Amino acid sequence: MREWFENLAQRERAFLVVGAVVAFLIIIWTLVWTPLRGGAFELDESLAEKHQLLGNLRRAEALRGAGDSGAPGTATQSLVLLVDQTHRDHGLAGTLSRNQPDGGDGIRVTFQGASFDALIHWLVGLQQGHGVVVETASFDGTRQPGIVSATLVLRRS
Numbered sequence: 598m599r600e601w602f603e604n605l606a607q608r609e610r611a612f613l614v615v616g617a618v619v620a621f622l623i624i625i626w627t628l629v630w631t632p633l634r635g636g637a638f639e640l641d642e643s644l645a646e647k648h649q650l651l652g653n654l655r656r657a658e659a660l661r662g663a664g665d666s667g668a669p670g671t672a673t674q675s676l677v678l679l680v681d682q683t684h685r686d687h688g689l690a691g692t693l694s695r696n697q698p699d700g701g702d703g704i705r706v707t708f709q710g711a712s713f714d715a716l717i718h719w720l721v722g723l724q725q726g727h728g729v730v731v732e733t734a735s736f737d738g739t740r741q742p743g744i745v746s747a748t749l750v751l752r753r754s
Contacts, residue, residue, distance in 0.1 A: 656718075659687070659718040659721065659722060660721070660722065660725065676698070676702070676703065676704040676729065676751060676753065677696060677698065677704060679723075679727060679729070680693070680696055680704060680706055680723075680751070681693075681696070683719065683722065683723060683727075684719055687715050687716075687718055687719035687722065688712060688715040689708065689711055689712070689715055689716065689719055692708045692709060692710055692711035692712075693706060693707075693708055694707050694708065694709045695707040699750055699752075700752075702752050702753045703732065703750055703751060703752040703753075704750070704751050705748065705749070705750050705751075706748070706749050706751065707746075707747070707748045707749075708745075708746060708747045708748075708749075709746050710739065710744055710746065711744065711745060711746070711747060712743055712744060712745075713736070713743050713744070713745045714743065716745065716747060720749075723751065724754075727753075728753055728754050729751050729752070729753055729754070730751070730752055730753075730754045731749055731750070731751060732750040732751065732752045733749070733750045734747065734748075734749050734750075735747065735748045735749075
């Protein structure tokens with residue numbers, strides 16, 4: 598085989614070498630690179646679906662938790678007690694710095710260093726499970742992403 602190759606003209610040898618390199622690159626591209634790239638794309642899609650599912654599960658859990666905390670008679674329970682009991686269930690323990698009644702059917706609450714997401718889930722739970730709506734809200738960001746200080750006025754609807 599080597600004799601045959603050496604007996605070829607210089608131009609024919611160069612043509613065969615270049616052809617072999619091109620064929621090698623095509624084979625590598627087809628058998629190695631394309632499947633790897635396709636697998637990475639499928640993994641990216643799968644990861645995105647799992648993140649979406651996780652978000653849906655967290656929202657469902659927050660709603661379920663808000664529904665569970667609604668004991669019989671919560672419509673007549675004072676807002677001070679309701680806020681005190683429910684904010685801990687949503688991961689806000691230790692962040693409620695002040696609560697004071699605001700009229701006959703309202704309460705003003707102040708949170709320091711609270712997770713914004715947990716605060717919003719808590720408010721959604723209050724609205725859906727107990728008929729409590731946000732009348733006014735003031736949020737101030739902190740140096741930590743996702744952590745806020747907030748003052749809210751809540752009322753029964």
